Amino acid sequence: MKKTLRLLPLLWLFACNNGPAKESGQQQLDRLAVQYVRLGLDIGQYDPDFVDAYYGPDSLKPASKQDHFPKDSFLAKVETLKKALQEAATATDNDTLRIRANWITQQLTAFGRRIRIFSGEYKPFDEESQELFGAVAPAYPEAHYQSLIAELDSLLPGKGPVAARFQQLANRFVVPEKKLDTVFKTAIAEARKRTLQHYDLPNTENFTLEYVSGKPWMGYNWYKGHYQSLIQVSADLKIFIEKAIDLGCHEGYPGHHVYNMLLEKNLYHDKGWAEISLYPLFSPQSLIAEGSANYGIELAFPGEEKTTFTRDILLPLAGLDTAGITAYFHALDIKGRLNYARNEVARGILNGTMSDSTAVQWLLNYTLLNSEAAAKGLQFIRKNRSYVINYNYGQDLIKNYIDAKAAAGQPEKRWDAFGYLLSNQITPADLIKAGGGK
Secondary structure, eight states, X not given: OHHHHHHHHHHXXXXXHHOSOOOOHHHHHHHHHHHHXXXXXXXXXXXXXXXXXXXXXXXXXXXXXXSSOOXXXXXXXXXXXXXXXXXXXXXXXXXXXXXXXXXXXXXXXHHHHHHHHHTTOOOOHHXXXXXXXXXXXOOOOHHHHHHHHHHHHHHSSSSSOHHHHHHHHHGGGBOOGGGHHHHHHHHHHHHHHHHHTTOOOOTTOEEEEEEEOSXXXXXXXXXXXXXXXXXXXXOSSOOBTHHHHHHIIIIISSSHHHHHHHHIIIIIITTOOGGGGEEESSSHHHHHHHHHHHHHHHHHSTTTHHHHHIIIIIHXXXXXXXXXXXXXXXXXXXXXXXXXXXXXXXXXXXXXXXXXXXXXXXXXXXXXXXXXXXXXXXXXXXXXXXXXXXXXXHHHHHHHHHHHHSOTTOHHHHHHHHHHHHTSOOOHHHHHHHTTOO
């Protein structure tokens, strides 16, 4: 009994010295990830464009909001969370934890810039895109676009302004409204079939297709979680035949729908990483999302396969003549290279160096949009600002990344590299490094 009594003070001292169990590196990252999600959802109460998708627990959603936008409080929370993540990354020798901490930190940098934009505080175009999307797109002089227009001039039939001749050719391939659903569902089904040849997608995955009007975009994927998407197509303007494959791949397979599904399955459900359940639209994640969705068109329909499928399947379904389709797709290839002109328009608008009338003329002359589409393009830039770089520069960064991982003659390895990209926390800096800094 005496021995027991003598041991009691020692046991008490031992218990006090140990205190509560020390938090592991993973537990710390998990806790910070939850704080990141809560912060994003809080901001999204005020900024309706902030949260593009969320499929985490309702318990993380805010219960109430203030009458005014608490800008300073949000910015302080961003900086506090970034500091904690940097300390966590420095304190660990676990590569996975460092990657997670770095990924969330870069997302938070975008949080800070978007908070300021929502409050009316702006930076020049390139500085904004660096903070929001982790990249600065190259700028080209007007002569660059003029040379591409000259290349197109030699390809298009007839005489007169290149933009008018392109529109004349394109107007031969407008999908009739009554054929729209059949054409789009056929293109999406083919894109899905080709994707399933390479990836095992969840058995319950599905999407709903809707046609809408009055939107500043051509198509949109609203990811709902649980491997479900709502895909909307803007049908208030002419829809040209190539858009069936382009939007089917971009919004569906192997684009946004597949990207969100793979992240949800592989990182959120399988690993329990809370940060993946939140997709903030104005963040580096969107450069990966938009760039991979655009590159996915080429991956699913390489070489002349897009032209062939359109000529043999889609045009007959639409009741359209196939004559001229090869020339049209060659013209579309050049038009794709002209897409960087949209960056120059956005750069000029945001920097105050380009008037609206000049911006519209650039869109007409160098992106070859018709007047209605040019007006919608300007509307998109006004609303989404430097987001435009994610489509063209994002696609080029993804292409360089895939090229560095697999040669053009290795289609299966390219699909493997693409699948890895869609299933991991890859940042724009990772793409630039892997692609040789291009």
